[in-house]
Structure formats: C-alpha cells, structure tokens
Amino acid sequence: MNIHKSSDQELMVLLKAKDHAAFTEIYNRYWAILFRHARRMLHDEDEAADVVQEIFTQIWKKSADIQITTTLSSYLYTTVRNKTIDMINRGRLAKNYLASLDSFIDHGQYVTDDQVRYNEFAALIDQEISKLPQNIRETFQLSRKTNLSYKEIATEMNISDDSVKKRISKALKILRVKFGASIIILVNIFP
Amino acid sequence: MESQRAKQLLEKYLNGTCSHQEKIIFESWYNNEVKNREDKPGTVDFIEQQTKIYNRLPKPTSTKTIAFKWASSIAAAIALIILGLYFFKNNDTVKPVNTNTPTYANDVAPGSNKAVLTLANGKTINLNDTKSGIVIKGSQLTYDDGTAIQNLNIKANPISTITTPRGGQYNVELPDGTTVALNAASTLKFPSTFSGLVTRTVELTGEGYFQVAKDKQHPFIVKSADQQIEVLGTHFNVSSYADETHIKTTLVEGSVKVTSNGKTQLLKPNQQSIATAKGISIRDVDTEEAIAWKNGLFIFDNEPLESVLRKVARWYNVEIVYTNGIPNNTFIGSVSRFDQVSKVLNVLESTGSVHFKIEGRRITVLK
Numbered sequence: 001m002n003i004h005k006s007s008d009q010e011l012m013v014l015l016k017a018k019d020h021a022a023f024t025e026i027y028n029r030y031w032a033i034l035f036r037h038a039r040r041m042l043h044d045e046d047e048a049a050d051v052v053q054e055i056f057t058q059i060w061k062k063s064a065d066i067q068i069t070t071t072l073s074s075y076l077y078t079t080v081r082n083k084t085i086d087m088i089n090r091g092r093l094a095k096n097y098l099a100s101l102d103s104f105i106d107h108g109q110y111v112t113d114d115q116v117r118y119n120e121f122a123a124l125i126d127q128e129i130s131k132l133p134q135n136i137r138e139t140f141q142l143s144r145k146t147n148l149s150y151k152e153i154a155t156e157m158n159i160s161d162d163s164v165k166k167r168i169s170k171a172l173k174i175l176r177v178k179f180g181a182s183i184i185i186l187v188n189i190f191p
Numbered sequence: 192m193e194s195q196r197a198k199q200l201l202e203k204y205l206n207g208t209c210s211h212q213e214k215i216i217f218e219s220w221y222n223n224e225v226k227n228r229e230d231k232p233g234t235v236d237f238i239e240q241q242t243k244i245y246n247r248l249p250k251p252t253s254t255k256t257i258a259f260k261w262a263s264s265i266a267a268a269i270a271l272i273i274l275g276l277y278f279f280k281n282n283d284t285v286k287p288v289n290t291n292t293p294t295y296a297n298d299v300a301p302g303s304n305k306a307v308l309t310l311a312n313g314k315t316i317n318l319n320d321t322k323s324g325i326v327i328k329g330s331q332l333t334y335d336d337g338t339a340i341q342n343l344n345i346k347a348n349p350i351s352t353i354t355t356p357r358g359g360q361y362n363v364e365l366p367d368g369t370t371v372a373l374n375a376a377s378t379l380k381f382p383s384t385f386s387g388l389v390t391r392t393v394e395l396t397g398e399g400y401f402q403v404a405k406d407k408q409h410p411f412i413v414k415s416a417d418q419q420i421e422v423l424g425t426h427f428n429v430s431s432y433a434d435e436t437h438i439k440t441t442l443v444e445g446s447v448k449v450t451s452n453g454k455t456q457l458l459k460p461n462q463q464s465i466a467t468a469k470g471i472s473i474r475d476v477d478t479e480e481a482i483a484w485k486n487g488l489f490i491f492d493n494e495p496l497e498s499v500l501r502k503v504a505r506w507y508n509v510e511i512v513y514t515n516g517i518p519n520n521t522f523i524g525s526v527s528r529f530d531q532v533s534k535v536l537n538v539l540e541s542t543g544s545v546h547f548k549i550e551g552r553r554i555t556v557l558k
Binding site for chain 1: 194196197198200201202204205215216217218219220221222223224225226228229230235237240241243244245247248249250251
C-alpha cells in the first residue's frame with residue numbers, strides 16, 4: 001500500500017494504530033495550509049511554526065482517541081483555530097483582537113447555523129491553497145481525493161441519512177461477497 | 192481599554208465551557224477576523240520550514256509496526272465504502288481484512304455441534320458432537336450420516352425435545368422430512384411421529400431455521416411464546432429468545448401466517464414480522480442477515496451493540512458485563528462465527544468505539 005496514495009480516511013485509521021509513516025504523510029499534506037492560516041492571524045512566522053508544532057505533537061500523542069467519523073481536515077482545522085486563539089490570548093496581539101471581539105459582540109453579524117459557519121471557516125482556510133508553492137499544493141490536494149464524510153456525501157447526493165446507511169450496507173455486502181467475512185464499521189455517523 | 196467580557200468569552204471558548212450562543216458569536220467573529228486580516232507578504236522558504244518544524248515533532252516510540260496490514264485493510268474497506276457510495280467503482284484497492292492480532296490475555300473458542308435429546312420418560316441423551324444432526328424416519332432415529340444413536344427405539348421411548356446449550360447448534364430432520372437447524376440456546380419440542388395428527392405442531396424457544404416439507408393436508412405449526420406460525424411448505428427463520436423483546440420471523444420462500452396475541456399477518460418472501468406484546472409489524476428485509484448464523488456468519492445491519500453482544504454471548508457461551516453503561520452505537524458488517532471470540536471483538540474494536548477485556552468466560556465492555 002502506497003502511503004502517498006492513501007486517502008485521508010485511510011491515514012486516520014493508520015494514525016489511530018500509531019503508524020508513524022501515516023503521521024508524516026498527514027504532516028506533509030497539511031502543515032503548510034495550517035501554517036499559513038496561523039501566520040495570517042498571528043503575523044509572526046515563529047509563532048505560526050509553534051502552532052503547527054503543537055498541533056502535530058498533539059495528534060501524535062492523542063492518535064488513539066481520534067474518531068474516524070470526522071474528517072481529517074475538519075479535525076485539523078478546528079485544532080488550528082483553537083491553537084491560534086490560544087496563541088493570540090498569550091501574545092502581543094491580544095489587546096487588538098479583544099477590542100475587535102468586544103465590538104463584534106454588539107455590532108457583528110452572527111452566523112447561527114453551525115454547519116454554515118463551519119463551512120465558511122473551512123473555505124477561508126482552503127483559500128490559502130492558492131498561495132502555496134506548486135509542489136506543496138499538489139501534496140495537499142491528495143487529501144481531497146476520497147475524504148468526503150458520510151454527511152457530506154448525503155448532502156452532496158441530496159439523499160437522506162437513512163439512505164446513506166442503506167448504501168453502506170449494500171457496499172459492505174459487496175465487500176463480503178468479494179472478501180469473505182470480517183468487515184465491520186461503526187455507524188454512529190449521524191449523532 | 193481591554194474588555195472583560197471579550198476576554199471572558201475567549202477564555203470560555205478555549206476551555207470549552209461556552210454556551211451554544213456564545214460559540215456562535217465567537218466563531219462568527221473569528222471567521223470575520225480571518226477575512227479581514229491581511230496576510231504577511233510571503234518570504235518563507237517552505238521546504239526549509241517544513242523540515243524545521245518536522246524535526247521538532249515526536250518520533251516513533253518503537254520500531255515495531257503496529258498492525259499495519261490490519262489498519263490499512265480496514266482503512267481501505269472504509270475508503271471503498273465511501274467510494275461505493277458513489278458507484279461501487281475503484282474497488283480493486285481493497286484487501287481482505289486481517290484480524291490476526293491477538294490482543295487479549297485469554298480467548299474463547301466458538302460454539303460447535305452440541306445438543307441434548309430428552310425422551311418422554313425424562314431420560315436424556317447427549318448427542319455426538321462430531322455429528323451435525325439427527326434424522327427421524329418412521330421408528331428409526333439416526334445421526335444424519337446414517338449411524339445409530341445408542342439403542343433407541345422411539346416407538347417405545349417417544350422423543351420429547353432436542354435442546355442446544357449456549358455455544359451449541361444442531362440439525363433435526365423430522366419424520367415428515369421437514370428440517371430444522373437449531374441455533375445456540377434453543378429448544379424444539381416435537382412428537383416422534385406426526386401420523387394420525389391433523390396438524391404438524393412443534394414448539395420452539397430460541398432460534399431455528401425451518402425448511403418445511405410440503406403437505407397441504409397437514410399444516411405445519413410453530414409455536415413460540417405468544418406467537419404461532421402456520422405454514423404449508425416453505426423456508427423461514429424464527430428467532431424467539433427470552434432475552435429479546437420480540438419474536439422475529441423471516442420468510443425466505445413460500446408464505447406463512449403469523450399469529451400473535453390474536454392478530455394475524457401474512458408474510459411474503461423477504462419480509463420479516465416482529466411480534467411484541469403490542470402487536471405485529473412487518474418490514475422488508477434482506478433475508479441473508481436473518482439466516483447468516485446458519486451460514487457460519489454474524490451479519491449486522493445497523494445493529495445496536497447490546498444486541499450484537501447478546502448473539503456473541505449465546506454462541507460463545509460467555510457473560511457480558513458493562514462497566515460504563517451501554518454504548519448506543521450501531522454496527523454494520525459481518526464476521527465469521529467460527530473464529531475465536533477475540534476475532535469478533537477485534538473487529539468491533541477496530542471501529543474505535545468500544546473496547547473489551549476477556550477474563551475466563553466473562554467479557555467486560557469498556558468504553
């Protein structure tokens with residue numbers, strides 16, 4: 001199995017099993033986009049590098065707890081947001097940001113739908129892709145091959161959660177016929 | 192002036208103690224900031240930076256490869272399923288799952304051919320576990336390979352029941368040619384002969400797969416608890432364990448009439464009736480799941496963990512203990528019934544949602 005051709009989903013499973021090659025591949029795919037996001041917010045290269053280091057140190061240490069039911073990108077994006085905020089809170093930009101937040105509480109436009117708000121956030125991070133050097137951009141784009149979550153698939157195909165479950169059953173049946181028994185997946189995908 | 196409420200909100204967000212409304216405000220603000228911040232003009236040497244950060248990251252703690260094959264196969268299977276959701280294409284990347292990863296201190300062997308015959312006079316006979324079934328023909332009772340069972344004349348000693356223990360299964364061919372495969376922890380009560388009787392009536396507790404011989408003059412009736420199934424000639428599975436809340440009857444071919452608490456429903460092939468104290472409901476099913484046990488498999492189709500483990504408990508004759516409440520996950524998939532219990536548990540664990548400990552014949556579910 002060629003690690004560079006693995007989907008994000010596969011890498012997550014491998015990471016969960018403490019596979020260091022998978023960890024490295026995840027790093028190579030994502031570090032730059034996360035770095036750019038942190039740098040945009042922190043205006044400091046060293047702090048941005050620290051954020052990236054913290055993220056990857058944490059996912060290696062906590063790899064066993066990773067839930068395969070979320071996508072790798074959403075896991076990393078929410079983590080970079082948290083680490084960046086933490087860095088802001090401790091750093092020289094705190095005052096500036098807090099003043100902005102204070103004013104936003106009174107005058108800002110809230111996006112109340114969680115999914116819409118997350119999508120907006122993910123799109124903002126993804127925009128960084130265009131600014132990456134060619135070779136790094138290509139590595140990143142590997143992650144976009146097969147990492148749609150069930151939910152995203154359901155939305156994209158405009159079908160119900162229930163019918164996704166049915167399709168999973170069907171796909172598993174084909175697997176079973178082809179490869180015999182011993183395939184089980186968890187389906188708490190729609191909490 | 193530094194705003195206290197802004198500072199508090201930020202810290203609550205970092206601690207994960209925000210209310211939903213506060214989360215909305217904070218994350219909306221953050222998105223807004225991302226939009227408004229100008230990125231510093233890029234002078235970074237990305238290749239150098241990539242190596243620099245990487246060198247500061249944790250290195251592998253040991254050199255052993257951890258279940259790589261296993262993880263990659265599961266991963267490949269998941270990837271395939273996701274691809275499969277599109278068009279079942281590209282599935283050549285999938286390998287069979289390898290579950291040879293012994294991670295438990297001890298193990299439990301699967302069930303096997305075990306059953307006890309009880310005669311009308313109360314005498315019991317342990318059936319040979321190297322045989323898979325018995326055949327009753329006229330006054331003759333033999334194993335299904337034709338060998339004799341002790342010196343038994345069933346005219347003089349009518350049979351009353353056949354019972355499989357937990358961890359046992361056995362087949363019976365009744366005098367009319369009807370065959371019944373009995374799953375673990377099941378009992379079938381039947382007369383030694385049907386001759387002279389208007390109906391062919393048997394009683395089942397537990398689970399059995401029936402292939403009823405055609406005889407329009409003599410309806411075949413299966414009684415289980417409050418339910419009665421009437422058939423003329425057909426194949427169906429009945430699951431009526433006392434520790435399940437309902438009786439499931441699944442029709443593979445032909446037609447059957449299911450009566451429960453005074454209500455009657457007619458089943459068509461690929462339908463399943465679910466009889467509870469409240470009534471009978473019917474749904475369309477894939478019969479493969481209901482008769483998987485007969486084909487040496489567990490097949491789960493959106494099955495809650497608790498129900499999965501009840502099946503495991505009956506077949507492996509183990510006790511299930513929950514330490515932290517019962518996880519409410521459901522599972523899709525299949526696994527062989529003829530492997531050690533650890534293999535089944537390993538496959539369930541591979542989903543990352545549950546963990547098990549095996550001690551003797553007790554399996555503890557850790558969250």
